[in-house]
Amino acid sequence: MAPIDSDDNTTAGADEGLRAGRRRAARYVVPVAVMGVAAATIGLVPAIADSGDPDLPKVTAEQLIEKIAKSDVQQLSGTVKISTDLGLPDLGGLESGLMSGMAGGSGGPGGDEEGSAADPSAKLTELVTGTHTLRVAADGPDRQKLSLLENAAEYSLIHDGKDVWGYDSKSNEVYHSTISGSAEQPEKEVPATPKDFADQALKAVDDTTSVTVDGTAQVAGRDAYRLMIKPKQSGSTVGAISVAVDAKTGMPLKFTLTPASGGAAVVDAGFTEVSFAKPDASTFDFTPPKGAKVTEGDEVAEAPERGREAGGDLAEEMDGLAEQGGPEVIGEGWNSIATFDTGGQGLPTASAGGDLGGFLGSFGDQVKGDFGSGTVFKTRLVNALITDDGKVYAGAVTKDALVKAADAAQ
Template sequence: MAPIDSDDNTTAGEGEELRAGRRRAARYVVPVAVMGVAAATIGLVPALADSGDPDLPKVTAEQLIEKIAKSDVEQLSGTVRISTDLGLPDLGGLESGLMSGMSGGPGPGGDEDGSAADPSAKLTELVSGTHTLRVAADGPDRQKLSLLENAAEYSLIHDGKDVWGYDSESNEVYHATTSGSAEQPEKEVPATPKDFADQALKAVDGTTSVTVDGTAQVAGRDAYRLVIKPKQEGSTVGAISVAVDAETGMPLKFTLTPSSGGAAVVDAGFTKVSFAKPDASTFDFTPPKGAKVTEADEAPEHGRKAEGGLAEEMDGLKGTDGLKGTDGPKVIGEGWNSIATFDTGGQGLPTASAGGDLGGFLGSFGDQVKGDFGSGTVFKTRLVNALITDDGKVYAGAVTKDALVKAADAAQ
């Protein structure tokens, strides 16, 4: 960048030119130094801010689980970052198209479009990608959950009898009334680390090892790390780690790593949390002028299946009730390795040869497997795998492909 002077080759000028050139080059040290300092700051500050694991009195796993159970945090506000990577093919826009298609099915009144503010449709978005949520709670009657989007926000507000969903992007409002405070709308889809931790702790039984693995700092608070691991081979779940606030017993961070390694399948944690009473105005909501309000009873009954979403995936861990909706699923195996199986009674999937284009398309998402049971297709995510045999039997669970084939062989 330094100017290249000289076609002029006189020796007298050369020494001076060289010096001047050096002086010029020296000035560029400044921007380079600024960049260096910035890079060092970006690299080092997180490392320095991490003041190491806090010193906390030792507890056993049982004590810690009890602490979680006894935790009675009623007032909190905070920011949650949640990343899910189920290894589903990234369908991008197509995915949201499918979602809206699901939620926008024709309703009773022939009304084609569902409300963009319908919570079930909206929170399904959490199933993939990284999202930032804000949560606030003040007792069992008042909660708020906001999904932060680009220059928009989706808020779900529970205030006494009213449940409001507000989508600021489309300026649409969804309104439902609950009979009492018993129903907590937030719990339809697990979003906070506590929801996930509750699900995981339900799974704790004889086939599980639960240990306390030191301490950690989460959102500036001291926490114990509870690690839940399946004892058996064959599960796709590697480990579940829950950071539990030392003071309140509130789960602050939940991480599920698959046994195949790699990035966490679910990683939900507070980045900021406060246990002070949130401002009362947080839970006040009046539909803005001109907003389109959809009442829950008027809203077409739709997309209820989508609502399960992540919850189903979580339940699927135990295989037991992940497939509630279908007729008579049987459960093979126990604990983490349980596999739900049912007979569709049908033909199985159309294969590439038999089903033409559609078969080929579906087949491309799955792996063809063969065994004593015959042959079938395995559909894989990073957590839940499903084997659909050619004679129409379905085996699904949070287990590896081999375990599914073995189960199918055994059932033969």
């Protein structure tokens, strides 16, 4: 069903619901910042739901988004399947290690000896690639559990009151930390459930996007509406975002992001089973198994940051960027591009960087323009241009859009 482009129909009640929803939305660090770009781009266009199976009452896009914002599911349990395909090159697991390092984790092979294989900041970054099955459970703001099922192994993250436990059965390692205030929820490093992704996509609205209701569906045996989000602008790598919204509770049950280039979804996260009954209290009980190595996260956080020392000038530069308020954003909506200056340190050239320069360059496209020359690194969604003089341009936009942005900045 085509969107009805009429911003005047947006109701004050819907605006209030959206603002309330955004205030409740948790902050997440999203794989390669893709949803951080999308979160600032979504506008509201009313549309009436098409009839479908199941047969549900017609609703407008405003009403459905307001229903999401007002959703207050406190208790649930279920199974989530999440698939992520950014089109990254196969580096034999190196990409997961890089993402782990970016997230601040130090466990795993070759990691800091103070780290832990059960540290959630490292473990949950595995969700940025491949297909994974998760078991999730929640009982109010004080108790949540997420388990990542692996071949003959399982990783669990448990929040019970002030305690947060991470347990990796493969290595028999435990990570423990405490949080202040029993109602404070631990912040996950990456989104893991359809609601996580939907919260990111609905944090902000503007007029660069059409949002419509695209019929109905059944997800995990429950009746749902399909909310369809599409960019109005050309030049974005985002094709569409589809959110299946539970007709009764308003909770997102499935999230699918497809690229403009077509093919398989970049992110597809949905419940295969779900129940809104109160989970058994024992679900959130945890005692470190006998013989398990236990790492106290609070002690690690207070220890000298040896990784920061090893990072040298790069770490100092990143700190400097943070103090300056982060990268500058140019453009608007789906064509937003984040840019910052590394201070003249571009990619090492083949002559200056030896094998490293050639290795990195082999994964990118060499480009030239009024800005000079540089390398564009591409995924199926987020692309980044690194100029030879150290400027970076990144966003969910095409290669040509990045080159034009770099030219315009001259």
